[in-house]
Amino acid sequence: MRWDPAQYSRFAAERDRPFFDLTSRIDAVAPQHVVDIGCGQGHLTVTLAQRWPQAVVEGFDSSPEMIADAAGLPGVAFSVADAASWQPATDVDVIVSNAALQWVPNHQRLIARWSSELPSGGWVAVQVPGNFDSPSHALMRSLAGEKQWATKLQAVLRHSDAVGTPESYAKVFLDAGLDADVWETTYVHVLPGDDPVLEWIRGTGLRPILAALSPPDAEEFATQLAGKLRRAYPQGPHGTLFPFRRVFAVGHRP
Secondary structure, three states: OOOOHHHHHHHHHHHHHHHHHHHOOOOOOOOOEEEEEOOOOOHHHHHHHHHOOOOEEEEEEOOHHHHHHHOOOOOOEEEEOOHHHOOOOOOEEEEEEEOOHHHOOOHHHHHHHHHHOOOOOOEEEEEEEOOOOOHHHHHHHHHHOOOOOHHHHOOOOOOOOOOOOHHHHHHHHHHOOOEEEEEEEEEEEEEOOOOHHHHHHHOOOOHHHHHHOOHHHHHHHHHHHHHHHHHHOOEEOOEEEEEEEEEEEEEEOO
């Protein structure tokens, strides 16, 4: 299942904003070792290196395509790796993950382990989409369950419980002895162009479905979904309004 950096970047401004809202709540002054888990194309990780120039800053992602796009960016060591098997070094004192862990089953267990190993003064900051029950994803799941597609897509879709409640993330941090700063935000994006919600999810949640289908079937599925999305998110005189809920969780070990 390949990532397409160009498709993902079509809405870069909207996708980037939660990263800065998340990391603005990290109050580290002079961390030693900063790691960005699921760093994507790396341009946001570079801002961490600029913020903390004395720190060792790493970014990793499971997508070779994304890491290839990040190659050559200054101040950061990039690599291909899997969050599920990553083990922080003993000097890692800032862990950031923005819009990545929703792809990792049971990721709250990982957060709990990382939190338990965090040194005094360390930080863990996580943001995950909380929009799995929104029309963009609910319609995608319902279409995939229709007779024409169900057999081909039976094992592809993630369920709506891929992301926990804000309270569940707070509990993970508190159980690990961290202070917890947890909140949720619904951004209302104004998207330009035709079928912008379809184009948005082509870069993220729709990828596994299209990858599981033949090219003609993938195009037919996208066409059917586009019609449903137009009705759910009608285009207005200023563009298409696309509400997008996200969950933020920042933990700090005093």
